[in-house]
Amino acid sequence: MEMWYTEEHRKGVRWSLKVKESVYTAQSEFQRIDIFDTCDFGRVMTLDGLMMVNEKDEFIYHEMIVHVAMATNPAIKRVLVIGGGDGGTVRELVRYPAIEKIDMVEIDEMVVTAAREFLPYTSGGLEDERVTLHFKDGIEFVRGLKGAYDLILVDSTDPIGPGEGLFTHAFYTDCFEALGDQGILINQKESPFYEHTAREMKRSHEKIIRIFPVVKTYQYHMPSYPSGHWLFGFASKGLNPGEFDREAWEALGIATRYYNPEIHKGAFMLPTYVEEMLSE
Amino acid sequence: MEMWYTEEHRKGVRWSLKVKESVYTAQSEFQRIDIFDTCDFGRVMTLDGLMMVNEKDEFIYHEMIVHVAMATNPAIKRVLVIGGGDGGTVRELVRYPAIEKIDMVEIDEMVVTAAREFLPYTSGGLEDERVTLHFKDGIEFVRGLKGAYDLILVDSTDPIGPGEGLFTHAFYTDCFEALGDQGILINQKESPFYEHTAREMKRSHEKIIRIFPVVKTYQYHMPSYPSGHWLFGFASKGLNPGEFDREAWEALGIATRYYNPEIHKGAFMLPTYVEEMLSE
Known part of the structure; x- marks a missing residue:
């Protein structure tokens, strides 16, 4: 099985990272929080599915x-x-x-x-x-x-x-x-x-x-x-x-x-x- | 039907553009040439599947x-x-x-x-x-x-x-x-x-x-x-x-x-x- 995280930059533009493992998922009062490990960007945190922070950049x-x-x-x-x-x-x-x-x-x-x-x-x-x-x-x-x-x-x-x-x-x-x-x-x-x-x-x-x-x-x-x-x-x-x-x-x-x-x-x-x- | 062009930036990093229409495909003596229209980057030319030129940038x-x-x-x-x-x-x-x-x-x-x-x-x-x-x-x-x-x-x-x-x-x-x-x-x-x-x-x-x-x-x-x-x-x-x-x-x-x-x-x-x- 392969797992990919995909962010929609535009309706017709997508950026995807191969995920090694999901680490954390939660829905706070304000937003959905996800943390997962990726092959090329290390550990990533997204908020409402949008890239916030990752180990690489x-x-x-x-x-x-x-x-x-x-x-x-x-x-x-x-x-x-x-x-x-x-x-x-x-x-x-x-x-x-x-x-x-x-x-x-x-x-x-x-x-x-x-x-x-x-x-x-x-x-x-x-x-x-x-x-x-x-x-x-x-x-x-x-x-x-x-x-x-x-x-x-x-x-x-x-x-x-x-x-x-x-x-x-x-x-x-x-x-x-x-x-x-x-x-x-x-x-x-x-x-x-x-x-x-x-x-x-x-x-x-x-x-x-x-x-x-x-x-x-x-x-x-x-x-x-x-x-x-x-x-x-x-x-x-x-x-x-x-x-x-x-x-x-x-x-x-x-x-x-x-x-x-x-x-x-x-x-x-x-x-x-x-x-x-x-x-x- | 949806058609997407995907370029593999790394094994675990992909970038995809939604394609409106394929315009031209050929295999030359040196490489494969593709030209297609996309929703967000206008007309694109790829060589061996890699982005060479597009109308937007x-x-x-x-x-x-x-x-x-x-x-x-x-x-x-x-x-x-x-x-x-x-x-x-x-x-x-x-x-x-x-x-x-x-x-x-x-x-x-x-x-x-x-x-x-x-x-x-x-x-x-x-x-x-x-x-x-x-x-x-x-x-x-x-x-x-x-x-x-x-x-x-x-x-x-x-x-x-x-x-x-x-x-x-x-x-x-x-x-x-x-x-x-x-x-x-x-x-x-x-x-x-x-x-x-x-x-x-x-x-x-x-x-x-x-x-x-x-x-x-x-x-x-x-x-x-x-x-x-x-x-x-x-x-x-x-x-x-x-x-x-x-x-x-x-x-x-x-x-x-x-x-x-x-x-x-x-x-x-x-x-x-x-x-x-x-x-x-």
Whole structure:
């Protein structure tokens, strides 16, 4: 018998991984959670059948969501992670000794419980003493906060299901208020390649540029996500990701497999069609 | 009835496109050629079942194989294209008025004949009067030439089947000899992500650095190729792709959808794991 996991990237585009063994399946209050071992991508976690994290390329996503902001402002002390239940984003954050406090707000406790048990490669950082877990709705958590964080990372699923409210104008405004003067917001900004994700990318971008004075977009190669061409948004109250102290970041001695100060610059250099979509 | 095209990216990784209609199937002396219409990628051509070109993302590959070299040296007059039977590379080249001569050497005449009939979106440039088609083995064509070209583009399939000889030390040496003093060689350099393509990337790189004084690697997002993360090699007798006249290229007024002078720079900024593989 052969078992295959198939994700429908479009109605007429499917991506399939050969499965060795199913490890965990559950239906939480919010979504279906599956963990299974694959031949080529190691251990995988899907939410509602969509690829969230796998052992082979999660380093790309997690390094790129964290290190661009941290290199731009190495003085960041207070961090809020919204989503990110697998723990990979926190794993990269705890590598910075200057960070004093990490609040992680994940709506679905079962995702974290499953990650702790079955995904040691991402969840290890959650045990760091600077980390506090809040099993709450990130939208409500951030509402009403004033200057409480230096960095907010929106490590969300697509804007369907539990992740939907993390793509709204009200949420981005609350994030702006929750950030201090040197604040940075990084958000999962979808992909420009297929129409449905490009639409969400544009909608997210249109909202953020009305709120933050500095708004940039950077790209990364994520083979396990549809099209492999994905984006993060960088928004701040003034800090520019192009002006960072390369030597200061290198002096931290953080070994990475994807991120480096060169790709930090190069990732902001986008294809013409993406630039055009963002300026429409 | 549903018809799906499936490419095996790895034994345990499959990528499938829903097919509207089969357009053309033939077995040439060298390979099996298939052309079909898909729901999401428009008209597709495969060789021996592997994705070569499709209407949706061919612009990325063809712009990136051509414009980086042409922006680096806008004085290029004599160009040799090896492979590239669909015509897309030539289509981008003929947009440069300074180019005087384009020799395209494609081993498989049936690929060109099929492209001319069924792939007007790539093959149109082949009718340009500066283009001469040679239905020959590129390896033999280039052997013994001295300083005959300013630019050689190796627009090849993977190093299996007809493309194999285009990844050898002898072939790269012949290319070096066939180039003038300002010569540039661009080659399809596979992908760093999966083990089998990464191995070919490294083998190709190891050979070229022993022959050319300037050797660089640049990346692009190619959703229809395995992993979506692909590379071209840039090798020259002295010209550095980082030193190019941005304004001169922009003054040509060549409208592009992926390439631009920013991504020209950014594409050379590679992930750490790729840099490490290349320097091993």
